[in-house]
Amino acid sequence: xxxxxxxxxxxxxxxxxxxxxxxxxxxxxxxxxxxxxxxxxxxxxxxxxxxxxxxxxxxxxxxxxxxxxxxxxxxxxxxxxxxxxxxxxxxxxxxxxxxxxxxxxxxxxxxxxxxxxxxxxxxxxxxxxxxxxxxxxxxxxxxxxxxxxxxxxxxxxxxxxx
Numbered sequence: 001x002x003x004x005x006x007x008x009x010x011x012x013x014x015x016x017x018x019x020x021x022x023x024x025x026x027x028x029x030x031x032x033x034x035x036x037x038x039x040x041x042x043x044x045x046x047x048x049x050x051x052x053x054x055x056x057x058x059x060x061x062x063x064x065x066x067x068x069x070x071x072x073x074x075x076x077x078x079x080x081x082x083x084x085x086x087x088x089x090x091x092x093x094x095x096x097x098x099x100x101x102x103x104x105x106x107x108x109x110x111x112x113x114x115x116x117x118x119x120x121x122x123x124x125x126x127x128x129x130x131x132x133x134x135x136x137x138x139x140x141x142x143x144x145x146x147x148x149x150x151x152x153x154x155x156x157x158x159x160x161x162x
Contacts, residue, residue, distance in 0.1 A: 021100075024090040028094045037092050040091050101148060
């Protein structure tokens with residue numbers, strides 16, 4: 001894989017992460033308007049379907065194999081449930097923790113879970129053993145979460161005096 005291709009993949013991963021706080025903040029406002037986080041979760045998922053279906057049709061993707069659908073292990077369908085869990089929890093927690101606090105905490109959970117998934121090669125992933133540098137990186141991320149979430153310095157301290 002060329003360096004340019006690899007850089008493009010890294011950029012796309014950063015973009016994927018960057019849209020999450022926007023999605024969470026927008027959905028938190030939708031939640032207030034609709035009266036409950038679960039209604040906003042449903043609305044978000046329905047909009048996802050409405051956006052995704054035309055793309056699938058435009059790309060003329062073939063229908064999935066019914067044989068696979070009927071024989072796939074139950075854990076393969078859990079992704080949708082995890083998506084509902086993330087969206088609903090984001091809607092409930094983002095207003096209380098702030099965007100940076102919620103995303104930092106969610107990211108630390110993602111990193112810790114990802115290290116376990118990679119280390120044990122769970123759900124068909126290639127085993128990527130846990131190493132000391134990976135553990136140090138996770139620890140530094142969690143230290144960053146503590147600084148972001150539990151800092152008591154006033155926000156104005158970062159702004160220049162008028």
